[in-house]
Amino acid sequence: xxxxxxxxxxxxxxxxxxxxxxxxxxxxxxxxxxxxxxxxxxxxxxxxxxxxxxxxxxxxxxxxxxxxxxxxxxxxxxxxxxxxxxxxxxxxxxxxxxxxxxxxxxxxxxxxxxxxxxxxxxxxxxxxxxxxxxxxxxxxxxxxxxxxxxxxxxxxxxxxxxxxxxxxx
Numbered sequence: 001x002x003x004x005x006x007x008x009x010x011x012x013x014x015x016x017x018x019x020x021x022x023x024x025x026x027x028x029x030x031x032x033x034x035x036x037x038x039x040x041x042x043x044x045x046x047x048x049x050x051x052x053x054x055x056x057x058x059x060x061x062x063x064x065x066x067x068x069x070x071x072x073x074x075x076x077x078x079x080x081x082x083x084x085x086x087x088x089x090x091x092x093x094x095x096x097x098x099x100x101x102x103x104x105x106x107x108x109x110x111x112x113x114x115x116x117x118x119x120x121x122x123x124x125x126x127x128x129x130x131x132x133x134x135x136x137x138x139x140x141x142x143x144x145x146x147x148x149x150x151x152x153x154x155x156x157x158x159x160x161x162x163x164x165x166x167x168x169x
Contacts, residue, residue, distance in 0.1 A: 049088035057093040082116040092123035103157040110153035136161035
């Protein structure tokens with residue numbers, strides 16, 4: 001999925017200075033990609049993975065029951081390469097989430113970073129862990145299991161679930 005640079009209404013203009021050689025190189029690269037120069041430059045500058053990440057986070061906020069939005073975020077984080085993931089999560093989302101969702105998303109990101117061997121973005125550390133535990137099941141008989149089997153990034157945030165990134169419950 002490409003960032004919607006070609007379908008969005010273009011109402012502003014930006015000019016950059018490049019050498020003749022740089023302009024020729026951009027023109028050639030754009031032609032090879034089957035794009036005009038503006039679309040090519042925008043596709044290189046505006047991150048597709050970051051746009052998808054923002055969209056998933058916005059869906060979490062708007063959902064009455066965020067399960068589907070979190071599943072979509074799980075799918076996104078699972079399929080991104082290390083480079084794409086680093087780019088996607090570099091900036092803290094501007095969407096304000098509930099403390100539970102903010103911690104759940106942060107734990108998902110921390111888990112994805114751990115799996116890819118990349119540093120966790122600093123903004124996730126600024127999210128305070130939940131003050132009271134949140135369990136993935138209301139069944140009292142499952143609590144001991146959840147306490148002992150919850151993935152570490154979730155446990156650190158006082159969230160106790162039975163699976164994490166790449167898994168579905």
